[in-house]
Amino acid sequence: MALHNDLPPLLALRAFEAVARHLSFINAANELSVTQSALSHQVHKLEHHLGKPLFIRRTRAIDLTLAGQAYYEQIRPALDAIAAATRNQRGAPSANVLRIGLLASFATLWLAPRLAEFLQRYPHIQVELLPAIQLANVATAEVDLAIRYGKGDWPDVHATRLMAETLSPVCSPAFKARQVASGPLLMATSHRPFEWTDWSAHYQVNLDRHPRVMLHDYNIVVEASVAGQGIAMGRHRLIERRLQDGSLVEAFDWPPYHSDIGYWLIAPQGPLSEAAECFSQWLKQACADA
Known part of the structure; x- marks a missing residue:
């Protein structure tokens, strides 16, 4: 058989x-x-x-x-x-190749603009960013390091908090003027909706009148919100430029929510390679300076 x-x-x-x-x-x-x-x-x-x-x-x-x-x-x-x-x-990767698993949104909106500084400091290290909805597993050596967004409750890995996220619902100025009271909530399907759950519980806001629209990735959520398609939960670390240029504005009158959700550096249990250690120390400092 x-x-x-x-x-x-x-x-x-x-x-x-x-x-x-x-x-x-x-x-x-x-x-x-x-x-x-x-x-x-x-x-x-x-x-x-x-x-x-x-x-x-x-x-x-x-x-x-x-x-x-x-x-x-x-x-x-x-x-x-x-x-x-x-x-x-x-096969074993080259000692100077560093594979990093992360969400495409963090890679695009936060890490990529800062990565040149690391490469200038460590020109012998080749960085491979591996963005995916399902984050690669450091415990089984799919990647050397990972950057995750959440509350730090992942098993079998060493998680170091990099920075907390500040959250607030955002939308385009035109959308706010037109239909913010009942407009759809734009959510990334790659995550549990703990952002909206935590925010609404903190401010005791009932969101039942708002329909949900699930999108593939947070990058798409941001672009859809800029295009006037609905209300996104704004991760201020990632949308700072959009808030500064006015393409996104606060959807409601509540102040930004300083949450316990944030970005974490995920490493396997045990010693790191030299390349992973260099990147880890650089990333921690970059996040502290952000």
Whole structure:
């Protein structure tokens, strides 16, 4: 019998492994940068493929079933072996090549304009920025370092807070004059909407009358807001130029919200390469000066 006849859907397998490791759909979805509903769909797909439940779902917690626990213990070594084989085939990167995983919005709006200073200081280090919605995994050596946006609750890595973000809803001046009271909220699908959740809870604002529009990336959210398509949650670190030139303005009258959401440098547990250490120290100083 062909091997592929017994293989489960591989996306579903990855989803199951993350949920089983965290015992949390929320944390697993955050790690994989997908929605909880998409993750749940993949797990259900695997359960249907196997013909049995893998999790006991409770109101506020989940546990593995006996079958789920046994399956997890059997597949985890196989997945680790696949990761190790892939690393071996890919070969060790040059000591002077530094691979950094990050969101395209941070790369475009904050890091890229500052990167020349690092390259001038360390001309022997070749920096490869690897932007993706699903952030690359430093724990399995997909990248040397990563820069993430959130609250710092990622497992199995060393997370260093770089800088906090200041948030406020923004829109174009024309949109504010026309329909800000009921206009759509523009959101990036790459993240949980904790920005809007935290902001509305802080100011006790009910946003139910505003429809949601989900867009692929925060860069698109910003451009859509500038074009008058709706209200974006403004990350002031990234949209400073837009606020200064007036293409974006505060949508509401509340002051900016100084949140506990921010940007984090993610490194693997253990010693860094010389190139990664140089970039880490430079980035921390650049963020402190920003």
